[in-house]
Amino acid sequence: MSILESKIPEGPLEEKWSRHKSNIKVVSPANKRKLDIIVVGTGLGGASAAASLGELGYNVKAFCYQDSPRRAHSIAAQGGINAAKNYQNDNDSVFRLFYDTIKGGDYRAREANVYRLAEVSPNIIDQCVAQGVPFGREYGGTLANRSFGGVLVSRTFYARGQTGQQLLIGAYQAMNRQISKGNVTMYSRHEMLDIVKIDGKARGIIARDLVTGEIKRFGAHAVVVATGGYGNVFFLSTNAMGSNGSAAWQCYKKGAFMSNPCFVQIHPTCIPVHGTQQSKLTLMSESLRNDGRVWVPKKKEDVEKLRKGEIKANDIPDEDRDFYLERRYPSYGNLVPRDVASRAAKERCDAGFGVNAEGKAVFLDFKYSIERLGKDVIEARYGNLFQMYEKITDADPYKEPMMIYPAIHYTMGGTWVDYNLMTTVPGLYSIGEANFSDHGANRLGASALMQGLADGYFILPYTIGDYLADEIMTPRIDTSSSEFEEAEKAVTGRIEKLFNIKGSKTVDHFHKKLGNIMWDYVGMSRNAEDLQKAVKQIRELREEFWADVRIPGELNNLNPELEKAGRVADFFDIGELIALDALNRNESCGGHFREESATEEGEAKRDDENFTYVSCWEYKKEGQDPELHKEELVFENVKLTQRSYK
Amino acid sequence: MADKILKKLNIKVWRQNSASEKGRFETYPIENISTGASFLEMMDILNEELINEGKDPVAFDHDCREGICGTCSLYINGRPHGPDTEVTTCQLHMRKFKDGQTITIEPWRAAAFPVIKDLVVERSAFDKILQAGGFVSVNTGGVPDGNAIPVSYDDAEESMDAAACIGCGACVAACKNSSAMLFVSAKVSHLAKLPQGKVEAKRRARSMIAKMDELGFGGCTNTGACEVECPKSISISNIARLNREYLVARFSE
Missing domain, CATH: 1.10.1060.10 (Alpha-helical ferredoxin)
Structure with a gap:
């Protein structure tokens, strides 16, 4: 017997989900009214789940740390959302989307979950259209599509460069409708700080009202965590400033296993870091690689002159430009998957060909497509992205190439869930980026939005019923119980402990240092020695943090520094687990590159014999190493091959 | 296009500890800000200095820092989102300011948007x-094909x-x-x-x-x-x- 019961249904791949749906239990409308569900986070996963569960008649309490649920970071997704509609008649299908996702993830995701994701993807588009999401259209009135990296069909639906925004507004509006009906109660500017378990089951949360500082108790029959990823461990990332891993981390400390934490996606096209005072990195959509060519100079002397400002990119003739993606990967060229493109940029910069003063940038050049298609076409396709680039860098990408560099973007790893999206804690669910389930070791472009909405609209509302059907006799959860009392006390104790350190250094000081350790030793290229170094340094820094951090302001007032301190305290622990997981996985796959496991040409080399599993970490207690469990991955429908984009 | 350094700026900012307390302007000098820094990075630097001096940092709303979440909300030198067009405060850059300038920062002012603290307002x-x-x-489900x-x-x-x-x-x-x-x-x-x-x-x-x-x-x-x-x-x-x-x-x- 194992706690890791994945509950993957029997039967052929394409029948698993429908068979499962007919076998799971259903709660009657009269009983739904008596059941409370807490949803933490209101991005695509959380908002779509809260809305759908509210429509079904459950009592939903939704929480977000932002001032409005509409601000969740799903809003920043630019390029699009995939769906196996085959509207283009290009031989797309559910199986093809499933296969691309499994292959793109470097064969480290569950077949059954990924197939289900592809299977419900067409419903998402229908739902969003019905809600009034203004997708791009053809002149005939039908929906338009574009292409994304790592695939050979055109299946990405989009709303200009603001697809995440429009899908989130759709889900937010659906949730607003339920708020107006009284089925969903919204708690904005509230941050979940702990999960409360009674008799082993998730029964509520402890949250801090960020405006008053009040610590509050909320009970429910089930808790859904939809709080996104932990990319901000690295300090600089494309995540929002407030994005954090704390809710998921509290779940981990209460018994929910954490899976594949080392699978972190580094996006190849971000605006490079400038100086040392930067707080945030900005993404430039992957769609730009459709029309932009990536290059660095061939000659070192040109690099030197560029860095000194003696020449500009346009002064370098074509024959002296190294289009290294086209050179290394002739068949996919500039459209190789994200992990491959990022590593290739790092390789060139490490070899001394980086084109900005810091030596950490490559060119993304639109000159060739402007010559071929005209400026108007490029402007229609990417106008808003070019404007954003110009506002940030003061350089005009119509006239000179963009400078880009990889940056932390998305975390494929996350809380372990079974086929029902339930964690190892009964009654505790994890959806969207917060869970580990669908993207393996590398996520394909335009698939994050698909997963968040698939989980929230079409999967969780069914699977949660299977658990809640056995809870209909459980009365409303009494938050005056000793379990809530203790959880609240622990939360208050931790906040006071942090606040009373009254040390000499700011929270950001520590966060930046942690980010540097992570980026240098647990970043795009990893090896055992560096990873051990990282673990050691993180532990030392964490000790220093708990002895010397300074938190100004008051406990019982709006206090952003106090909020940050709690999140950074958890980032130390998460960073340590990422390093431990990376150390354990002595193979290269997807976004995880171990120098010890590479081909002669320096490409990632998987080790299927020893690592075809999901790592599942169980928290023991403070100061003790976590225990590793393994969920073996079984592939019955695809053949494992070494990925090649050459 | 190359970044320059603004040697000195005066940041005149609205301070108000809570909705029920009275607010006032405070002016803080700040030095050596790169014109390539975003306005909110300048605020981060100011806050870092205030904390190191043992003062309370300035509370302001911000999140995505990409101009899309709509959280940032400063009224800068008499204009919402400051002296640039088609940008949010987080996309505003310091190259829009001159060395030695005084920059006045206020919260949104509207009866329906009461101040929570400093520059943070309630927009529910x-x-x-x-x-x-x-x-x-x-409702979810039961909709026609897109x-x-x-x-x-x-x-x-x-x-x-x-x-x-x-x-x-x-x-x-x-x-x-x-x-x-x-x-x-x-x-x-x-x-x-x-x-x-x-x-x-x-x-x-x-x-x-x-x-x-x-x-x-x-x-x-x-x-x-x-x-x-x-x-x-x-x-x-x-x-x-x-x-x-x-x-x-x-x-x-």
């Missing part, structure tokens, strides 16, 4: 307006123009009447331009306007300040459309 009134009808009444509802290219584009609103509140802050008409009209247009949203367009306009009035936003007197300051260039022609929808709704009552 916007959520409440949308809860009053800013949606299409459709291509079963054809939408003309132009209608989709116009709808998208209005749907680009980020709900930041700059329109309200810019308006001498603190009117939310641009915000409300953007939502009404976004949905009314699409066949899916047309069905309940009248009802939507009526209830959103009633909610807006109830929450203490002012009336629109067509000054156009909202359009000028909108970081997403939402057009005031949306207000005309809203007025049409609203009139039709009233007459059909």
Whole structure:
């Protein structure tokens, strides 16, 4: 017997989900009214789940740390959302989307979950259209599509460069409708700080009202965590400033296993870091690689002159430009998957060909497509992205190439869930980026939005019923119980402990240092020695943090520094687990590159014999190493091959 | 294009510890800011210095820092989102300022947006307006195929123009009447331009306007300040459309 019961249904791949749906239990409308569900986070996963569960008649309490649920970071997704509609008649299908996702993830995701994701993807588009999401259209009135990296069909639906925004507004509006009906109660500017378990089951949360500082108790029959990823461990990332891993981390400390934490996606096209005072990195959509060519100079002397400002990119003739993606990967060229493109940029910069003063940038050049298609076409396709680039860098990408560099973007790893999206804690669910389930070791472009909405609209509302059907006799959860009392006390104790350190250094000081350790030793290229170094340094820094951090302001007032301190305290622990997981996985796959496991040409080399599993970490207690469990991955429908984009 | 250093700036900023306490301006000198830094990175640096000096940092709202979440909300030198066009505060860069300049930073000022602390205001009134009808009444599931509802290219584009609103509140802050008409009209247009949203367009306009009035936003007197300051260039022609929808709704009552 194992706690890791994945509950993957029997039967052929394409029948698993429908068979499962007919076998799971259903709660009657009269009983739904008596059941409370807490949803933490209101991005695509959380908002779509809260809305759908509210429509079904459950009592939903939704929480977000932002001032409005509409601000969740799903809003920043630019390029699009995939769906196996085959509207283009290009031989797309559910199986093809499933296969691309499994292959793109470097064969480290569950077949059954990924197939289900592809299977419900067409419903998402229908739902969003019905809600009034203004997708791009053809002149005939039908929906338009574009292409994304790592695939050979055109299946990405989009709303200009603001697809995440429009899908989130759709889900937010659906949730607003339920708020107006009284089925969903919204708690904005509230941050979940702990999960409360009674008799082993998730029964509520402890949250801090960020405006008053009040610590509050909320009970429910089930808790859904939809709080996104932990990319901000690295300090600089494309995540929002407030994005954090704390809710998921509290779940981990209460018994929910954490899976594949080392699978972190580094996006190849971000605006490079400038100086040392930067707080945030900005993404430039992957769609730009459709029309932009990536290059660095061939000659070192040109690099030197560029860095000194003696020449500009346009002064370098074509024959002296190294289009290294086209050179290394002739068949996919500039459209190789994200992990491959990022590593290739790092390789060139490490070899001394980086084109900005810091030596950490490559060119993304639109000159060739402007010559071929005209400026108007490029402007229609990417106008808003070019404007954003110009506002940030003061350089005009119509006239000179963009400078880009990889940056932390998305975390494929996350809380372990079974086929029902339930964690190892009964009654505790994890959806969207917060869970580990669908993207393996590398996520394909335009698939994050698909997963968040698939989980929230079409999967969780069914699977949660299977658990809640056995809870209909459980009365409303009494938050005056000793379990809530203790959880609240622990939360208050931790906040006071942090606040009373009254040390000499700011929270950001520590966060930046942690980010540097992570980026240098647990970043795009990893090896055992560096990873051990990282673990050691993180532990030392964490000790220093708990002895010397300074938190100004008051406990019982709006206090952003106090909020940050709690999140950074958890980032130390998460960073340590990422390093431990990376150390354990002595193979290269997807976004995880171990120098010890590479081909002669320096490409990632998987080790299927020893690592075809999901790592599942169980928290023991403070100061003790976590225990590793393994969920073996079984592939019955695809053949494992070494990925090649050459 | 190369970044320069602004040797000295004076940051004159609104300090108010809570909604119930009185506020005041404080001025803090700050040195050596790169023109390549964003405005909010300058604020981060200021706060870092304040904390190191043992003072309370300035609270301000911000999140995505990419100009899309609508959280940032500063009123800088008399303009919402500061002295640049089509940007949010997080996209504003220090190259828009001169060495030695005094930069005045205030919160949004509107009765419907009370101050929480310093530069942070309460904008849940916007959520409440949308809860009053800013949606299409459709449940999850049971909807037709996406291509079963054809939408003309132009209608989709116009709808998208209005749907680009980020709900930041700059329109309200810019308006001498603190009117939310641009915000409300953007939502009404976004949905009314699409066949899916047309069905309940009248009802939507009526209830959103009633909610807006109830929450203490002012009336629109067509000054156009909202359009000028909108970081997403939402057009005031949306207000005309809203007025049409609203009139039709009233007459059909």
